[in-house]
Amino acid sequence: MCVEPFKDCVRRLVSDDVSEEPVSCLISDAVSHFTQAVAESLKLPRIVLRTAKTRLEDPVVELPPLKVKDLPMINTLNIESFSQFVDELVSTTKASSGLIWNTFEDLEHSSLATLSQQFSVPIFPIGPIHKHNLAIPSRSSSLLAEDQTSIPWLNTQPPKSVVYVSFGSIVAISKQEFLEIAWGLAKSEQPFFLSRRGHIVKWAPQQEVLAHKSVGAFWTHNGWNSTLESVSEGVPTICMPCFSDQKVNARFVSQVWKAGLQLENGKLERGEIEKIIRKLMMREQEGDEIRVRVSELKEKADKCLKQGGSSYESLERLVSHIFSLETFTCHSQRPVRTVI
Known part of the structure; x- marks a missing residue:
């Protein structure tokens, strides 16, 4: 056709x-x-x-x-x-x-x-x-209008303290799943902002957000673009893959590169969410080791482009x-x- x-x-x-x-x-x-x-x-x-x-x-x-x-x-x-x-x-x-x-x-x-x-x-x-695209700062690869209000809010947060949550433009989340995510984020007591639904916006300027000094973790569906963007900015990830290559990407992030933690199927409940956020954000040994590894990947990503x-x-x-x-x-x- x-x-x-x-x-x-x-x-x-x-x-x-x-x-x-x-x-x-x-x-x-x-x-x-x-x-x-x-x-x-x-x-x-x-x-x-x-x-x-x-x-x-x-x-x-x-x-x-x-x-x-x-x-x-x-x-x-x-x-x-x-x-x-x-x-x-x-x-x-x-x-x-x-x-x-x-x-x-x-x-x-x-x-x-x-x-x-x-x-x-x-x-x-x-x-x-x-x-x-960095040579053209005003250029964006997003097909959706980006809400820039998240940047001034991020500027008020401590370094590496914010959990950024975004599941892309096509992932569907049920009402019950959304409630568990919301309660898990609230119970973790970490500042957060949620893209599409802390601070809530419809669509965030993701590359700018991930590069912000206040962002300490990225909760993602692990599409390849999002995975590569988080690695490039040295941001540890909470992996929640849904379909297609996302599950492969998440397994490599969590098990091979060890640059994040994965929420396995059946564990999307507020207690497990709170636990994994705290493990990554509250300076526990595993979280510290992940931050070191993802920082090393960021350095390699920067070096390969020079x-x-x-x-x-x-x-x-x-x-x-x-x-x-x-x-x-x-x-x-x-x-x-x-x-x-």
Whole structure:
């Protein structure tokens, strides 16, 4: 259904209009596998962008400490159709001109090494991608209007004292779950603010909030963007994954990187919530060890983006790779664009 309208759109962009900069390549999400056929029909190289964690396709036996319950589950009655979709996602990725990952070497070195062996196309781990926006302070990646009133409130709180709670834009929480969360936060006696529902706002400027000196923990659903943003700012996490790759991300945060604590299924009750918040925030030994480890990850994330760092070098390779693509042989004297 998307193929023809998308092809028409891209065809207009790549038309030989001398007043426009020519298009060098198409960058599209791996899930949009139909874009590979469009790119090939227009003789346009395609580079795949993956915005989820890198280890979802590996067998469980190769991914300690994952448990079967951590595997992403898709509720569908048409298994054959879903299997075909996954096959097309993988095959079109392998047929692309490259693969971009929103991660960095020091965080997922072994996963990236495995992927390099499995895919013949060049791989570019350039994350944390949101950090590349820092050169443009007014730029936000949020699709929703951000409520800035949380920042003045945070300015009044002691350092590392606030629990920031946000479960993203699509997670559904029942009334009973919400009451347990509210009571658990209240009983912990820690200042907090809750995004979407302390201080309550509809939608917070998350990157700015996580970078604030008053925030001492992030209670999250563990979507990959939120996970990477918390690691990048050195903020310990309380993990409450709901679906898809969130359970995998949470297991790695709590068991591999040991940068947070996980609320296991069935333990979303006020007593357990109070206990886990206090463990993380009240200077207990386990909480102190987590803060040290996540601070080390923050330093590595900062270092990888600087000149000579792994993500800096990967981004340089990506730019060089785009310039080396076949379409440049026809437009070597003109500026170029990349369609994303």
